[in-house]
Amino acid sequence: MAMYAIISDVHANLEALTAVIAEIDRRKIERVVCLGDTVGYGPNPMECLDVVANRCQVCLMGNHDFAVLYEPYNFNSSAESACFWTRQQFESDTDAQRRTHRWKHLGNLPVRYRTDDFIAVHASPRRPINEYIFPDEVYTNPGKFVSIFDRVEKLCFVGHTHVPGVFLEGPDFFSPDELDYRFDLAGEKAIINVGSVGQPRDRDPRSSFVVVHDTHVEFVRVPYDVQSTLKKVEAINELDNFLGTRLIDGR
Numbered sequence: 001m002a003m004y005a006i007i008s009d010v011h012a013n014l015e016a017l018t019a020v021i022a023e024i025d026r027r028k029i030e031r032v033v034c035l036g037d038t039v040g041y042g043p044n045p046m047e048c049l050d051v052v053a054n055r056c057q058v059c060l061m062g063n064h065d066f067a068v069l070y071e072p073y074n075f076n077s078s079a080e081s082a083c084f085w086t087r088q089q090f091e092s093d094t095d096a097q098r099r100t101h102r103w104k105h106l107g108n109l110p111v112r113y114r115t116d117d118f119i120a121v122h123a124s125p126r127r128p129i130n131e132y133i134f135p136d137e138v139y140t141n142p143g144k145f146v147s148i149f150d151r152v153e154k155l156c157f158v159g160h161t162h163v164p165g166v167f168l169e170g171p172d173f174f175s176p177d178e179l180d181y182r183f184d185l186a187g188e189k190a191i192i193n194v195g196s197v198g199q200p201r202d203r204d205p206r207s208s209f210v211v212v213h214d215t216h217v218e219f220v221r222v223p224y225d226v227q228s229t230l231k232k233v234e235a236i237n238e239l240d241n242f243l244g245t246r247l248i249d250g251r
Contacts, residue, residue, distance in 0.1 A: 004212040008035035008159025012042030013198030016207045019224035035159040036062025036122035043232035045086045061109035062122040063130045078240035085238035118155035125151035138171040145171035164195030176219035205250035
């Protein structure tokens with residue numbers, strides 16, 4: 001299997017994305033797949049979209065990308081406000097060519113990416129843009145995983161919940177800590193959540209992504225300048241301050 005870095009849920013957090021790309025480049029990884037939600041929530045949507053479009057070989061459609069392009073659906077008030085503000089930023093760019101390029105990028109995002117070794121989606125293999133797969137559902141809704149795993153041949157990489165870890169067909173869920181940040185590829189079906197670059201929610205404020213090796217998947221955490229992102233959020237009236245303060249605790 002070729003080596004990949006798989007990132008997700010940048011959410012317009014340029015400081016986090018810059019740190020993650022620097023780590024990927026330090027490791028000399030050429031192939032980068034983004035599972036979507038490059039925009040939404042954060043203060044630097046245009047800059048993050050430009051970085052992802054230039055550095056990632058593949059970028060998928062996330063629910064926030066979809067919301068900015070079309071309409072927010074089932075969003076809370078802060079997410080919806082951020083969506084409309086993000087759209088305004090794209091529209092207000094005075095460079096017509098650059099503005100058109102960004103809209104075309106969003107409009108052409110696929111919802112799935114397949115290789116011989118894995119499938120990648122933003123949310124779930126059953127509903128690739130907006131179905132959440134939460135760790136506690138292995139106990140509260142085990143039947144859900146029968147249908148989901150029916151759509152997985154080998155490996156499936158997802159984001160969306162911002163909580164990294166590995167789902168097995170049992171169903172079971174294992175956090176990166178439980179796996180010592182390494183999941184060995186032994187032939188069993190697995191759904192691997194890569195976590196979030198720009199808004200982690202597993203009580204670890206460091207950015208999260210994975211590296212896919214021949215024999216295993218490695219979970220990677222990268223610190224970044226959270227305070228700089230927080231200050232940017234606080235300076236934008238249309239963005240709820242909570243979208244910045246939550247980054248401090250990774251929640």
